Amino acid sequence: MKRLCSLVAETLGIDANAVGPKTGPGNPPKWDSLAHIQLVAVIEETYGVQMSTEEIVNLQCVSDIATLLQEKGASID
Template sequence: MESMEDRLKKIVRSVFNLGPSGSLDGLVYKDHPRWDSLGHIQLILSLEKEFRVKFSSEDVVSVRTLEDIASLLRKKGGQAS
């Protein structure tokens, strides 16, 4: 079974069109041309669908990195596929 981190990376690659081997190191909101405000919401909505969780507007503004998202997903217990 795929880990939560792997699923998260798969979604990020798909939303930002990075390709299966694209590096995700140091990916930070607004530092990557694809991760702008529209990409951010696209990512949030895709994550909600994949992990069946609901992000509040506070969550939306607080996450900046993949680590932030992973820790938020762990907090919300979003593991379902």
Template sequence: MEEFLSFIADILEVDKNTLTLETSQDDVETWDSLMQLRLLGEIEAKYGVMIPMEQISTIKKLNDFYQYIKES
């Protein structure tokens, strides 16, 4: 989980210590709709998971992304 948060912090360009799995889009200024798509692509590439495009709008917190990684 710590490695995941570090990875996400680099993408979002924020301090890792400001992120938890409960961090949502509303908590991070740089996390807009374009960043949502970038996070999707980066996570799929790094962790070898497939997140269905129809699910992207339901992802609101970092934990939502993390669940796909845990399930793979």
């Protein structure tokens, strides 16, 4: 999950140490609705997956993203 946390941090422009499994929209404040869509685009490109609108809306934290990526067969580390 370290790679995923680093990707989230880089996309949001925050310190990687500030990102953990429970990090999600609104925490940190830079993770707003626009950042959420940007993050989804980066994750889809990086991991070679496609997310449905329902999946995107249901992502509440980094742990949810990791679970979804694993369900889609992507290696998160």
